[in-house]
Amino acid sequence: MKEIWLLTEGDNWSEVKEQVKDAIEIGFTGVVVKDEFAEKAAKLGRIAVVGKSDGEGLIGKGKAYFLDITSAEAQQEAIELSEHADYLFLSFSDWRIIPLENLIAMRKRAKIIAEVSSVDDARVVLTTLEKGADGIAVKGNREELLGYFKAVMEDSGRLNxxxxxxxxxxxxxxxxxxxxxxxxxxxxxxxxxxxxxxxxxxxxxxxxxxxxxxxxxxxxxxxxxxxxxxxxxxxxxxxxxxxxxxxxxxxxxxxxxxxxxxxxxxxxxxxxxxxxxxxxxxxxxxxxxxxxxxxxxxxxxxxxxxxxxxxxxxxxxxxxxxxxxxxxxxxxxxxxx
The missing domain is CATH 2.170.16 (Endonuclease - Pi-scei; Chain A, domain 1)
Incomplete structure (x- = not known):
């Protein structure tokens, strides 16, 4: 099943707290918060939490990495990290389908979660190479998050x-x-x-x-x-x-x-x-x-x-x-x- 993660925004815990609560109520897989907020976020409900710091994060005892795929070198780094990481959260500043296809085909054990900024992008990510990424990471208000969640549920897998x-x-x-x-x-x-x-x-x-x-x-x-x-x-x-x-x-x-x-x-x-x-x-x-x-x-x-x-x-x-x-x-x- 496809996953959907919330990338929280802001340095104020009160604001981040409301975002995390929205994600829990809607049914998101997990949330990404600043490392200093991870323990508080985990107490709000049963949801996976990644505490992010300097491009890396922890999810329970697992390891997550955050990479912006802007070059062939960055793509290769992601492939190498996928051998021992649990999650790769990937953004594509210069959005292209080919790097994502390559990573889906060549990654090792890590799950690939692609950051998207629209529902249309989400549908592309979830169906690339037919199999698609393992999930998406999104930002937005509650209404936007509901739209992303609906897209994931509709495109969480199309069987032949x-x-x-x-x-x-x-x-x-x-x-x-x-x-x-x-x-x-x-x-x-x-x-x-x-x-x-x-x-x-x-x-x-x-x-x-x-x-x-x-x-x-x-x-x-x-x-x-x-x-x-x-x-x-x-x-x-x-x-x-x-x-x-x-x-x-x-x-x-x-x-x-x-x-x-x-x-x-x-x-x-x-x-x-x-x-x-x-x-x-x-x-x-x-x-x-x-x-x-x-x-x-x-x-x-x-x-x-x-x-x-x-x-x-x-x-x-x-x-x-x-x-x-x-x-x-x-x-x-x-x-x-």
């Missing part, structure tokens, strides 16, 4: 979803399935990516549609069996691992992704069914509750009940990196079936 053709639907009997109730309301066409393979996941719909059987629950995704993976940013988790407060990823039929959090998880014993599909020669499956209110999403953003699914129907899936180790992508030989 593909239509997949259903090849098998098979009742499996009774097992445990997981319902995820989020702190966010979802719309028709939104859901979560779930599957039995880390590299092939189905877009399972939120319960945002009215039904003759039950009232809509737009905060809920009846996600699948306990063994399944769920995609959360660049990582995966097992559905059975989720708990209150965990981060989850809400995905729309056009690939737009946004962050939310688990409010409650319900694991209950229910009849299950296997759904298997193929996309671009890749095959994947998901095990869902066998009920008419459980739905997958089509390319048009419509919900299709698993009770109506038949071979040849098309639903949306995400096909990505296959190998995972503790939810993190790795390069290794692995076969999942």
């Amino acid at each position: 979803l593909k239509p997949a053709k259903i090849v098998e639907i098979k009742p499996l009997g009774v097992g445990e399935r997981v319902c995820i109730d989020t702190v966010t309301l979802m719309s028709v066409g939104e859901g979560m990516l779930v599957g039995n393979k880390a590299g092939f996941m189905f877009l399972v719909a939120s319960e945002s549609e009215e039904s003759e059987y039950v009232a809509s629950r737009p905060f809920r995704v009846n996600a699948g069996s306990v063994n399944a993976y769920i995609k959360v940013g660049d990582k995966t988790k097992y559905l059975a691992e989720l708990k209150t407060g965990d981060e989850v990823e809400i995905v729309r039929y056009d690939g737009a992704a946004r962050k939310s959090y688990v409010g409650r998880v319900k694991i209950e014993r229910r009849p299950l069914m296997l759904v298997r599909a193929v996309a671009n020669g890749e095959e994947g499956s998901v095990i869902l509750q066998n009920a008419e209110t459980i739905k997958l999403i089509t390319s048009e953003g419509k919900h299709k009940s698993v009770a109506e699914l038949k071979a040849g129907d098309e639903v949306l899936v995400w096909v990505g990196q296959k190998a995972r180790h503790f939810g993190v992508g790795v390069e290794e030989f692995i076969i999942e079936r």
Whole structure:
């Protein structure tokens, strides 16, 4: 998920304090303050704080650097620092896309946070080289900060979803399935990516549609069996691992992704069914509750009940990196079936 940081302005703690409070209330990832204000800022709420001094800063026990990329030499310095830094906060006095592309491609372990001065710049930064920077750093009043936050939420990740053709639907009997109730309301066409393979996941719909059987629950995704993976940013988790407060990823039929959090998880014993599909020669499956209110999403953003699914129907899936180790992508030989 993309990050958004506030660069506080001013030498007066009373002014800086109000800026930090705004960032906390809006939902920013963190704030950058003068080193002398770091301890006070950390007491205002649960938000990451970088205490900056002379182009360097500390974030907890980690290290952050602040660089203005004005030359090839500055770019190389950033690449070298990225090997042992946790964060690189980068400004571009002479704004160009190429240096940012180079840094995104060649950086080591550090997260890249680019300073921007407009929402349009923010959107460019977040999508450069398709992957984009890890986040943005901004200044401004509360209204401007809200605009930046909205841009980050809208562009926090756009996934390449593909239509997949259903090849098998098979009742499996009774097992445990997981319902995820989020702190966010979802719309028709939104859901979560779930599957039995880390590299092939189905877009399972939120319960945002009215039904003759039950009232809509737009905060809920009846996600699948306990063994399944769920995609959360660049990582995966097992559905059975989720708990209150965990981060989850809400995905729309056009690939737009946004962050939310688990409010409650319900694991209950229910009849299950296997759904298997193929996309671009890749095959994947998901095990869902066998009920008419459980739905997958089509390319048009419509919900299709698993009770109506038949071979040849098309639903949306995400096909990505296959190998995972503790939810993190790795390069290794692995076969999942």
